[in-house]
Amino acid sequence: MATEKQQFQLIAEDELSVKLIDAQYALKDTRGQKNAKSLVVLVNGIELAGKGEAVKQLREWVDPRYLRVKADRPQPLNESQTFWQPYARFIPAEGQIMVLFGNWYTDLLSTAMHVANPMDESMFDHYVERMRAFEQDLKNNHVDVIKVWFDLSWKSLQKRLDDIDPSEMHWHRLHGLDWRSRKQYDAIQRLRQRFTDDWIIIDGEDETRRDQQFAQTILAALEHCPEHLTESNKKWQQASIPEILQQPPQEEVDKTTYKDELKKLSQQVANTMRMDRRNVVIVFEGMDAAGKGGAIKRIVKKIDPREYEIHTIGAPEKYELRRPYLWRFWTKLQPEDKITIFDRSWYGRVLVERIEGFANVAEWQRAYDEINRFEQDLCEAQTVIIKFWLAISKEEQASRFKVREQTPHKRFKITDEDWRNRERWEDYLQAAADMFEHTSTDSAPWHVIATDDKNSARLQILKTILKQLGVG
Template sequence: MFEATKVGRSVSKKEFKEQQDELRTQLLAVQRDLRDTNIPVIVLVSGVEAAGKGEVVNRLNEWLDTRGVQTFAFWDESDEERERPRYWRFWRSMPERGEISILFGGWYQTPIEHRFRGHCSDSELDGELNRIVDFERMLIQDGALIVKFWFHMSEDDQRARLKELSRDDKSRWKMVPDKSKFSEHYAGFEQVAERVILHTDRGTSPWYLIEAGDRRYRDLTVGKTLLHAIRSRLSESSLDDQNNTLSSPELPSSADAQITLLDQLDLSLALPRDDYKSELKKLQTEINELAWTAYNKKRSTVLVFEGMDAGGKGGAIRRVTNAVDARLYRSIPVAAPTDEEKAHHYLWRFWRHIPRAGHITIYDRSWYGRVLVERVEGFASDAEWRRAYSEINRFEEQLVDSGIILLKFWIQISQDEQLQRFKDRENVPYKQYKITDEDWRNREKWPQYKEAVNEMVVRTSTQHSAWTLVEGNDKPYARIKVLSTICDTLTEALKQDAQPIAGYLPCGEKRVEEMEKKDEDASDKKKNGKSK
């Protein structure tokens, strides 16, 4: 498939100069138009070594207004990144709507290198590529434009370029470890690249193969391709969501036919005060010990609390945080999104707070707002909240696959109990801040919320992240159920050290380390043989 990138295309200095000024003017104009839209542009720059990817990115930053462009490189992984799911680092590089992010390698770099170095099989690579396809589809459905460039050249041209770079002390190529592998095994790298491109070349996010032998041809082609891609996206009236706007099936009108999972909860369950105090002390002691064990084993925990207004989420969270050292956890209260958060995909603000290894993040309300309040109140379109179920399931799967312990609680109370708690909040001065006009408005939509919760649980209670439904009319009972569930889950999870499963990186960290150690030993042996 790379034959078209080896035909020897070129542009003379004169032609380049004549076309450059006009192209730059057009790029700046389309960039100004982009700022007034809800479209984030993600430019992925990848390809064979020595193809001039850095030169291209520098050229784009020269032609564009850099106030609306950010550039990210992913050849190095910080400790902070290694202690979180792999995609955390990419979510942090997502551009705001109307802006551009240029990503060196992006989410393709690690899978390509792992397969090329023999750290994973073709099937493991394909598993990670499937995840990439889903990831890109999710971004595109949210309005993003993804422009993917693959820079290629013939083996002879690469060899000549590498020789040129080896004499340049400022070249990044000097800093690439084991660089001989790329130049000595050109055909193998090309084979991996072809598999990756064929698997991920989709109509909504195609790959653009750029011949990189001639620098002037390469740069002009990239600039013109990017210009065309942004112009085409701006001219589209809207994304085609017609396949995602199917209405929910209408249920029979009889009362028994309208029963939901929430109706099956026994809200009369209660716990005597004396039992509550003794159980609370015991469970909080246990949670404290488990939190330190998880810290020492570098196992992160994410706790999600959802429920009806006045359901007791805050009280349950306080019983958890009172037991855990404050240095080990962060509690994230989720309210209406800020302007910065609205400028990104809705999952962006939750990815930001994913804990590093051994720590705990507690979400007081969460990403489920997309299929609850945003659905019921009309803040999200039908297409947006309907596709959110699969987006959320994939998001949570990535957390669990990376070794994170994920628990999700829905705390349910009756309408009568909610009404009583609302009145108590109005009458007790130090609780009045908890009650708002919005709470009363939401109460009027109780049936709609109950329907939304039922569908949420059905669609997102999976084998890797099941919901725990908590009977919340009696606060002591609800709190003890939450604490005991956390203790039981952590105890079971911490019995064994978790490694990212095959298909995540796309292969386990331990296996990669073993393969890299083997490569190092072979390299040392080769060097020692030469010295003798």
């Protein structure tokens, strides 16, 4: 818990610098290890309290090559993007330290203090709750988060404004505030009391103590990074496997009906997604050879290639493994992308990574809640998430595998790994059932498309997209 006055003792600058560099290199050396960590430092506070000076001094005491600083002007929260999207790609990899001098709290304050359209308290508190949940997910994925608020009294602020160099005057309108206004100063102090109970509060009155306290806060975080769970502390109960997964219905649609329906539905889907003001994210999961690629082709058939992105997800790259599991998906989802389709997705954590042991029990069991929060953030940012599980029978999969092996332009689709995965068929059915149980929500439900007939599956998918978008 934060306190208004942190207890610490000044130490010699040379000694402090040595300790910081030693801790910095110790963190760097954890890369690739089970105890790997990274550190995010969120810096906020009253203008002219010395935030920039403290960060500058910290960089002089550490090895500056391994301390990144991102400084941004505040930007109002945008209802069409999540609060974390502007910062997702700056979440540090293992062994790194990132100072976000301007972050999601800066944006929250800027939005809340907007004179023309101020934010009400309930919405403010909702954002704080979502931000803390995001930060806890970072911590659970080996990114420690330190939050520091630099405070300054009204009297001292006014004196520093009197003494400020005219060339720096443009900086003192942070959050759109006039720092000469006592009313606005008091308002921001009231707001910060609503979220800084878990922050380190640094008094900016004494420059020497301020800089040392900030540096010692970082040192303490580096020396005492929390350990993360490798075993689950929850009692796990498996979900029942739906009958439809074990015995998909045997149904067919005649070719004439299929062609007519496909032409009509594909055009309707294209028009609907194009006209919908929301972003659309379509997720495909399912058994190998269940028809994900073919379904995606039919979805985009009538859409201009500039209107959509398709991400085919495989095993994570080494640089992706050094960051939180969801990071590679945070960075693929941009608010300007109108339509985004995933052939495999973040659900790999609770499917292949669970089954093959790439994620430990604590990681994959925790992932359900992490994924739900991730998707909820997107839904609140005007994104529709449409999730499909494509199910076929084991016999049909074997038949499709053989066709792929015998068809020259499809051979690239079949590998020894695909055949080996058939030995884990029941494990994948169980993992899918658990996934439906824990991640099918009102805002992002799962749609199970179970049939051995490709044409029927494609029509069902198009109809489901229209239904979730509110058409038909």
